[in-house]
Amino acid sequence: AAGCNGAMSVTGDYPHRCPNCLDRPERGPATMTSAAQDHEQQVYPPSPEFVATANAGPELQAAADADRLGFWATQAQRLDWATEWSEVLDWSDAPVAKWFVGGQLNVAYNCVDRHVLAGNGDRVAIHFEGEPGDSRALTYNDLLAEVCKAANTFTDLGLVAGDRVAIYMPMIPEAIVAMLACARLGLTHSVVFAGFSSHALRSRIDDAQAKLVVTVDGQWRRGQAAPLKPAADEAVADAASVQHVLVVKRTGIDVDWTEGRDLWWHETVDKASAEHEAQPFDAEHPLFILYTSGTTGKPKGIIHTSGGYLTQASYTHHYVFDHKPGRDVYWCTADIGWVTGHSYIVYGPLSNGATQVVYEGTPNSPNEHRHFEIIEKYGVSIYYTAPTLIRTFMKWGRDIPDAHDLSSIRLLGSVGEPINPEAWRWFREVIGAGQAPIVDTWWQTETGAIMISPLPGITATKPGSAMAPLPGISAKIVDDNAVPLGAGGNGYLVLDQPWPSMLRGIWGDMDRYKDTYWSRYAEEGWYFAGDGARYDEDGALWVLGRVDDVMNVSGHRISTSEVESALVGHPAVAEAAVVGAADETTGQGIVAFVILREGVTNTGDQLITELRNQVSTEISPIAKPRQISIVPELPKTRSGKIMRRLLRDVAEGRELGDTSTLVDPKVFEAIRAQGK
Numbered sequence: 314a315a316g317c318n319g320a321m322s323v324t325g326d327y328p329h330r331c332p333n334c335l336d337r338p339e340r341g342p343a344t345m346t347s348a349a350q351d352h353e354q355q356v357y358p359p360s361p362e363f364v365a366t367a368n369a370g371p372e373l374q375a376a377a378d379a380d381r382l383g384f385w386a387t388q389a390q391r392l393d394w395a396t397e398w399s400e401v402l403d404w405s406d407a408p409v410a411k412w413f414v415g416g417q418l419n420v421a422y423n424c425v426d427r428h429v430l431a432g433n434g435d436r437v438a439i440h441f442e443g444e445p446g447d448s449r450a451l452t453y454n455d456l457l458a459e460v461c462k463a464a465n466t467f468t469d470l471g472l473v474a475g476d477r478v479a480i481y482m483p484m485i486p487e488a489i490v491a492m493l494a495c496a497r498l499g500l501t502h503s504v505v506f507a508g509f510s511s512h513a514l515r516s517r518i519d520d521a522q523a524k525l526v527v528t529v530d531g532q533w534r535r536g537q538a539a540p541l542k543p544a545a546d547e548a549v550a551d552a553a554s555v556q557h558v559l560v561v562k563r564t565g566i567d568v569d570w571t572e573g574r575d576l577w578w579h580e581t582v583d584k585a586s587a588e589h590e591a592q593p594f595d596a597e598h599p600l601f602i603l604y605t606s607g608t609t610g611k612p613k614g615i616i617h618t619s620g621g622y623l624t625q626a627s628y629t630h631h632y633v634f635d636h637k638p639g640r641d642v643y644w645c646t647a648d649i650g651w652v653t654g655h656s657y658i659v660y661g662p663l664s665n666g667a668t669q670v671v672y673e674g675t676p677n678s679p680n681e682h683r684h685f686e687i688i689e690k691y692g693v694s695i696y697y698t699a700p701t702l703i704r705t706f707m708k709w710g711r712d713i714p715d716a717h718d719l720s721s722i723r724l725l726g727s728v729g730e731p732i733n734p735e736a737w738r739w740f741r742e743v744i745g746a747g748q749a750p751i752v753d754t755w756w757q758t759e760t761g762a763i764m765i766s767p768l769p770g771i772t773a774t775k776p777g778s779a780m781a782p783l784p785g786i787s788a789k790i791v792d793d794n795a796v797p798l799g800a801g802g803n804g805y806l807v808l809d810q811p812w813p814s815m816l817r818g819i820w821g822d823m824d825r826y827k828d829t830y831w832s833r834y835a836e837e838g839w840y841f842a843g844d845g846a847r848y849d850e851d852g853a854l855w856v857l858g859r860v861d862d863v864m865n866v867s868g869h870r871i872s873t874s875e876v877e878s879a880l881v882g883h884p885a886v887a888e889a890a891v892v893g894a895a896d897e898t899t900g901q902g903i904v905a906f907v908i909l910r911e912g913v914t915n916t917g918d919q920l921i922t923e924l925r926n927q928v929s930t931e932i933s934p935i936a937k938p939r940q941i942s943i944v945p946e947l948p949k950t951r952s953g954k955i956m957r958r959l960l961r962d963v964a965e966g967r968e969l970g971d972t973s974t975l976v977d978p979k980v981f982e983a984i985r986a987q988g989k
């Protein structure tokens with residue numbers, strides 16, 4: 314593609330997909346052409362009308378530049394604190410930060426009670442839209458009652474501050490209520506995406522030693538009631554830590570029942586008292602654990618705490634989305650199983666008193682009009698979604714959104730992976746009526762909240778660029794030797810200053826925390842994000858994608874080794890190598906190469922189906938390889954390292970790169986023959 318060297322490699326071993334390549338899939342020369350320069354120079358300044366009412370003004374950056382910690386202290390004042398902090402940041406035990414030292418607050422009180430106390434109890438907090446078409450509105454008064462009832466039930470079950478609760482639920486209001494009830498009691502929640510398998514749930518329950526699991530009988534998926542409790546049952550069978558399973562009746566399907574252990578939500582929570590007084594907790598009290606994929610097979614339990622996390626979630630939601638409480642109708646299409654759901658469905662918006670849409674189902678149930686009908690029905694004004702869905706909408710065609718009145722939309726957001734400029738322009742043109750600003754927000758499970766993004770009303774945006782760190786955030790692009798790069802530089806993204814919503818560690822494994830994020834630039838004390846990035850000639854920041862063995866499939870983070878270990882768990886497989894190959898819709902698709910054990914007969918499609926199912930049961934259907942090739946050998950360096958770069962060349966149908974370090978370059982002829 315013009316302007317892209319195809320590889321954009323920063324390490325030599327990990328080629329990165331350039332956002333431009335998705336527009337023009339053919340790979341081109343390494344030099345920047347004038348077409349690409351035009352591409353990058355195209356800017357979309359904010360309209361004067363938007364600027365006139367924008368939450369963010371130039372004083373925000375000025376204040377952060379003048380006194381970064383003072384700036385964060387001001388942002389923390391967005392919240393109600395029971396006890397004032399004595400120090401904004403204690404970094405003396407780096408890389409474990411303490412923010413708002415000595416401060417005390419209750420996160421649920423900040424997300425619910427204080428809006429009621431301020432007289433906004435009748436404001437809708439959640440417009441719930443179920444997949445089968447049922448809908449329900451919860452005001453802040455309703456939410457407060459529900460959260461108090463759940464908190465009283467959790468207390469009756471013997472849970473006390475510091476205990477862990479696993480939440481394995483679809484997108485229904487009770488999931489949010491359960492999270493807030495945990496927050497209210499100082500229980501640390503671990504939400505496990507309902508698309509994960511029982512194996513994945515079990516390992517997360519064990520790792521965190523969860524005492525309670527909250528789940529549902531089933532969830533609505535594409536018009537069907539899909540059972541979920543059986544997976545929860547399988548996961549908790551002889552899980553020593555689990556005392557109770559609390560079950561919301563969502564679909565009414567039959568479920569197995571373990572007396573004494575299982576409880577219905579409607580027989581407990583619904584009958585509990587709606588009075589509950591929230592107690593304050595320390596700013597550093599652990600709010601949640603959320604598991605995410607890293608470079609090794611075992612998912613990491615990312616720990617987030619209370620005061621700093623809520624400060625940054627609230628600050629970013631207010632300014633990045635230009636959110637006006639009582640006026641906007643906000644919709645983030647993520648699932649609470651991911652960090653986007655935590656920060657931009659639960660904690661950010663609710664701390665700001667938002668009115669938001671929560672939708673249970675898929676975008677094409679019962680048909681491709683669903684999201685646009687919902688936007689029209691509720692008058693959604695802020696719509697935050699992922700590039701993979703935007704590209705899916707593009708495939709479905711603009712006639713579908715064009716059939717709806719989307720005029721309520723005034724701001725659009727994107728998250729999860731680099732957005733290619735073509736999708737960016739389509740989003741603005743078709744969904745945003747050619748006017749809505751787009752915020753392309755870069756962040757991670759680990760960062761807790763948005764770090765790099767345009768500020769609407771301030772930033773003149775470029776399609777495909779996340780532009781610049783937010784006020785209060787500091788990032789650099791550096792090379793292997795920690796030399797910061799300037800305009801035109803292409804290297805690693807690092808965060809060179811601590812930030813309030815930063816992770817505080819990996820549950821049960823502080824060494825892994827230090828090693829994964831802080832050892833690469835230990836001397837400098839920088840956080841290594843795992844993404845490649847570059848500055849263009851104007852200094853706009855472009856995130857290029859992961860530089861480690863982490864894939865990004867439809868915005869889902871999946872590690873190559875996690876899929877590899879699932880595959881070698883199958884008795885037929887001796888060895889497996891997995892790569893993420895560019896995919897027009899999902900960003901990356903999973904491609905696996907496997908070697909069979911001696912004596913195993915290759916039954917072709919039957920075996921491949923079995924292997925794909927193996928991954929689905931071990932991890933989740935979202936981790937199923939798009940393609941599995943059974944090959945006689947894997948390409949390895951003399952030191953025995955699998956050369957994934959070459960496998961990716963094969964998977965993406967490219968000419969092979971440099972094979973000179975391979976033990977046996979001929980391996981490829983055989984792989985290529987199979988890989989088709």
Ligand code: WT7
Binds near residue numbers: 729
């Ligand atoms: C990885 C983090 C942040 C919530 C959803 C994903 C990629 C995320 C962007 C963006 C380019 C992005 C990065 C990052 N990513 N947002 N706007 N532009 N890349 O959270 O599962 O922790 O994944 O997603 O590669 O490291 P996550």
